[in-house]
Every structure is written in structure tokens, then in C-alpha cells.
Amino acid sequence: MSDCNHLQVFNQVAKESILDIAIITGQEPHILPSIKNPLLCKLFKAIGLTLCHIDMGKKIRINKNKQVIIVHGFSNEFLIFTYCFSLFTTKNVYVLTHHNIQQAFDNLSSRFMLKLYNRLNYKFILNETSMILKDIGFSDKDIDKHISLLHPVVQSKSLNVSNRELNQQKKIGLIGKFRQGKNMEKTLQLLLKIQKSTDFILIIGTDDLSSFTQLDIDKNRIKLVNTSKKDDYYTTLAECDIIILNYEKSKYFYRCSGVAADAIGTKTFVLCPNFPLMNNQINYPTQVGISYENESDLETAIQQSLELVSNDFISFEEHYIERSIGNISSDLARHLEAKLNVVK
Structure with a gap:
């Protein structure tokens, strides 16, 4: 859900900056969405991404006279189509990185x-820090061309998250879309084991509950929620005192977590692996989570988190201010204006 937050940042910059920004x-067209054959799904996904990147190229070409063009996300394999269909326009074109x-x-x-x-002179907008480019062989000179921004957090104003009772049984969530790399089934087994020695209610919230329907559900200990609807997703996050992320290193070591950002927005504490970008998400500018080194440390991290939550020690307000749409859009505007040597 938090991908929309980046788009809000960009739209605000375009609205408020002295620069002419597109x-x-x-x-991405949805081609034959009912097909279940994995190979055909991959084929039509590739066709869809190709058409999507061609579409972006055409839009860049139309806006080539703008001072700055910001592209909201791209695929490494398919941006070459954007390049060709924009008629090789890359001057002051900034592309947001995700995966x-x-x-x-x-x-x-x-x-x-x-x-x-x-x-080819594309400029990247990277989450948290541009220095991660060093790890894939970029020089310092190359890194200086690009921009980094904090991953935005939007404080939930529609949910009453202040009514969590400090002395009630704590709720730990396994929340997010069920997809490869998130280790949800494996993490569930770890949490069920930990639950035998630690008192908490386990909330499982995802868009596909089919993998969890065989659970021997104790309704006093486990709650299943379909979070495919946006309102249900945020309500479930807000119900949790803590959420657990146990993502695979090979899929998420160099990525931020949208679920973490959404949880923080509902004043929910986050446990995540000690991956550099996620670690920065939960510790800057204030601590709103705990990172752990490996799965064997998860029980200890849960105990530490429950103590922090029980003591009401966590302050989210500074986090919200620093990572707000307004603050990040101001930072981005300053970066862009400095790159173009534009003085207000």
C-alpha cells in the first residue's frame, strides 16, 4: 500500500517546486488474467511489462521539454524499451528504485x-541511502549523480490506535501479501512454537488465507483476517502491538518494507531482519522496531519488543515528522533544484 506514498511525494514536489516537473x-495492461498455467502467466506478465515500459517511454517523449521527469518505478529488464520509445531521452529523467x-x-x-x-544518464531515486550502489560496483562519481530519500510514512488518522490497553494480552501480527520471499508459512511455525512459552495472540492477516486454513485454530490464541481490502489491512495492522517480518535475505536485503512503513503509520512496533534498509527504516530518526540477526534470535527479539510495548516507551511522533510526505517532498525539491543549479 505504501507505494502510493512515493507517488504522493512526487505529486507534491511537482505542485510546489519552482521547477517544471512531469x-x-x-x-500495465491485464492480459488474460484468468490463465493459471505458470509459464503462460510469465509470458503474459513479460508482455504486460513490455507494454508498460513502452507507455512510459511515450510519455517521456511527450514531456521531454520539462525541466525534470520523474518515473514512478521501473524494471531492470524492461527499462530499455522506455529508453527506445522515449527516443533516447534521459536528460534529467529520474527513476524510482524498489526491488x-x-x-x-x-x-x-x-x-x-x-x-x-x-x-545512459538516467538518474536513480533510491530508498534510504544511495551508498548501496557501492555494493553493486558503482564508483563514487557515479553515485553522486543519484538521489536518496527516506522511505515515507503516513500516520493513520482514521484509526483509533491510542486505545490499546497496556495491560491487555499483546497481539503479534504476521501481516502482508502472501508472496515468494516473505517466508510466511515458515515464520508461522516459528511463532506457534514461541507462543507455547510466551503469552500473546497471533494475528495472521493476508490476501490469501488458503495456506492457513488447515491450522488447528484456537480462537483465543490465533486470529485469521483477510486483508485484501485496504481498510481491513490497516485495521488489522492497528490491532497489533507488534508485527513480525522474516523476509528472505536473497529477496529483501537491499529493499525497504512497505508493510513496515504502513505498520509504523498505525503506531505498531516492527520486528525485522537486520538488513540495511529495513534497519534504517525502524531506527531513524527514532526507534520504532527491533532488528534481529537470524531466526534463532526471534524469540529474544519478541521478548524485548513486548517489554518496550508494555512500558509504552516508543515515541512515533518524531518518526512521522521526519518521514512525512511534506518533509520528504521538500528534501526532494531541494535535491532537484541543486542538481539543476536553480536558485529560488
């Missing part, structure tokens, strides 16, 4: 493509 998003650095770290061809885009 925001580009691609339209791109992780892909480049794990895959040689993906890394080659990212370095190629750098040479």
Missing part, C-alpha cells in the same frame, strides 16, 4: 542493465 507512471538494487546484486545480467542505465 510525473510518469506506466499503465531493482536487490535484483542487480543477485543477477549479473540485471546488474549489467542497471549500470547501462547509469551510463
Whole structure:
């Protein structure tokens, strides 16, 4: 859900900056969505991404006279179509990275493509820090071309999250879309084991509950919630005192977590692996979570988190101010104006 927060940042910059800025998003068509064959799904997904990146290229070409063009996300493999269909326009074109650095770290061809885009003079907008580019072989000179921004957090104003009773039984959530790399089934087994020695209610909230329907549900200890609807997703996050993320290193080491950002927005404490970007998300500017080194440390991290939550020690307000849409959009505007040597 938090991908929309980046778009809010970009739209606010376009609205308030003295620069003439275009925001580009691609339209990915849904081609034969009922197909269940995995190979055909991959094929049509690739066709859809190709058409999406062609669409972005055409939009860049239309807006080529703008002072700045910001592209809201791209794929390492398919941005080359954007380049071609924009008629090779890259001057002052900034592209937001999500999974791109992780892909480049794990895959040689993906890394080659990212370095190629750098040479073609695309500028990257990276989450948290641009220095992660060092780990995939970028020079300091190359890194200076790019921009980093804090991952935004939007405080939930519609949910009454202040009524959690400090002395009630604590609720720990396993929340988020059920997808590869999130280890949800494995993490569930770990939490069920930990629950035997630690008193908490386990809330499982995801868009696909089919993998959990065989659970021997003790309704006093486990709660299943379908969070495919936005309101249900945020309500479930707000119900939790703590959420657990146990993502695979190969998929998320160089990524931020949208679920973590959404949870923080509901004043929910976050436990996550000690991966650099997620670790920064929960510790800067204030501590709103705990990171752990490996799964064997998870029980200890839960105990530490429950103590912090019980003592009402956590302050979210400074976190919200520093990572607000307004503050991040102001930072981005300053970066862009400095890059173009524009003085207000």
C-alpha cells in the first residue's frame, strides 16, 4: 500500500517546486488474467511489462521539454524499451528504485542493465541511502549523480490506535501479501512454537488465507483476517502491538518494507531482519522496531519488543515528522533544484 506514498511525494514536489516537473507512471495492461498455467502467466506478465515500459517511454517523449521527469518505478529488464520509445531521452529523467538494487546484486545480467542505465544518464531515486550502489560496483562519481530519500510514512488518522490497553494480552501480527520471499508459512511455525512459552495472540492477516486454513485454530490464541481490502489491512495492522517480518535475505536485503512503513503509520512496533534498509527504516530518526540477526534470535527479539510495548516507551511522533510526505517532498525539491543549479 505504501507505494502510493512515493507517488504522493512526487505529486507534491511537482505542485510546489519552482521547477517544471512531469510525473510518469506506466499503465500495465491485464492480459488474460484468468490463465493459471505458470509459464503462460510469465509470458503474459513479460508482455504486460513490455507494454508498460513502452507507455512510459511515450510519455517521456511527450514531456521531454520539462525541466525534470520523474518515473514512478521501473524494471531492470524492461527499462530499455522506455529508453527506445522515449527516443533516447534521459536528460534529467529520474527513476524510482524498489526491488531493482536487490535484483542487480543477485543477477549479473540485471546488474549489467542497471549500470547501462547509469551510463545512459538516467538518474536513480533510491530508498534510504544511495551508498548501496557501492555494493553493486558503482564508483563514487557515479553515485553522486543519484538521489536518496527516506522511505515515507503516513500516520493513520482514521484509526483509533491510542486505545490499546497496556495491560491487555499483546497481539503479534504476521501481516502482508502472501508472496515468494516473505517466508510466511515458515515464520508461522516459528511463532506457534514461541507462543507455547510466551503469552500473546497471533494475528495472521493476508490476501490469501488458503495456506492457513488447515491450522488447528484456537480462537483465543490465533486470529485469521483477510486483508485484501485496504481498510481491513490497516485495521488489522492497528490491532497489533507488534508485527513480525522474516523476509528472505536473497529477496529483501537491499529493499525497504512497505508493510513496515504502513505498520509504523498505525503506531505498531516492527520486528525485522537486520538488513540495511529495513534497519534504517525502524531506527531513524527514532526507534520504532527491533532488528534481529537470524531466526534463532526471534524469540529474544519478541521478548524485548513486548517489554518496550508494555512500558509504552516508543515515541512515533518524531518518526512521522521526519518521514512525512511534506518533509520528504521538500528534501526532494531541494535535491532537484541543486542538481539543476536553480536558485529560488
